[in-house]
Amino acid sequence: MPQGSPRGTYLEVSESLxxxxxxxxxxEALPSQSALVSEYGVSxxxxxxxxxxxxxDGVIExxxxxxxxxxxxxxxxxxxxxxxxxxxxxxxKVGDRFPTEKELCERFGASRTAVRSAxxxxxxxxxxxxxxxxxxxxxxxxxxxxxxxx
Numbered sequence: 269m270p271q272g273s274p275r276g277t278y279l280e281v282s283e284s285l286x287x288x289x290x291x292x293x294x295x296e297a298l299p300s301q302s303a304l305v306s307e308y309g310v311s312x313x314x315x316x317x318x319x320x321x322x323x324x325d326g327v328i329e330x331x332x333x334x335x336x337x338x339x340x341x342x343x344x345x346x347x348x349x350x351x352x353x354x355x356x357x358x359x360x361k362v363g364d365r366f367p368t369e370k371e372l373c374e375r376f377g378a379s380r381t382a383v384r385s386a387x388x389x390x391x392x393x394x395x396x397x398x399x400x401x402x403x404x405x406x407x408x409x410x411x412x413x414x415x416x417x418x
Contacts, residue, residue, distance in 0.1 A: 278282060280321050289338055296307035298328060298378045299334040333385075335378060341369040347378055355395060355410050366396045366404040 281304070288294045299307065304315045319336055320329045328336050333346040351372060354360070367375070372383045387404070390396045399405030 278314045278321065281310060281318035282291065282321040284308070286327060289327060294338065296337060297334075297377045298338075299377050300335065300373070300382075304381050322409070333382065335376075335382075339379055346386075347376060347382050348389045350376060351383075351386045352390060352395065352410055355406060360406060360409065362406050362408060364406045365399065366406055368403065377395060 285294070285298065285304075298304070298319075301315050301319075302393060304318075305312055308315070319328065319330075323330065326339055329339050330336055332348075333348070335347075355366065358367070369380055369383050370388070372386075373380055376383070378386075387396070391404075393408055395410060397407045398402045
């Protein structure tokens with residue numbers, strides 16, 4: 269993103285995001301703040317100001333543990349619940365490979381920190397664990413009591 273005026277850069281970012289929402293390029297969840305920092309080539313504080321502007325305008329809303337969403341759209345459950353749903357998928361068996369952090373970040377548009385927290389919670393519940401090699405594997409399938417479903 270071209271650096272016009274430091275005071276107005278966050279407004280340029282917020283307007284760009286507003287256009288992406290208007291044009292249907294963003295339909296539910298916004299990319300993670302880290303992804304936005306990389307995409308726009310600006311600081312995290314600039315991204316935070318841009319998101320705060322869109323929130324103040326009622327365009328987006330923040331959901332604790334899930335990210336930023338267009339107002340009235342998206343799955344607002346905590347990330348750990350959405351990731352646990354992967355274990356409820358058809359054909360998932362004990363011993364199957366669990367997705368990597370990178371794969372989960374891309375799939376859910378979440379930061380690595382949020383994904384690591386969800387993985388730690390799932391490991392703590394005994395759902396996943398270290399597998400052969402460096403990856404993780406499914407240790408047990410959720411019964412419905414591990415997470416709350418909406």
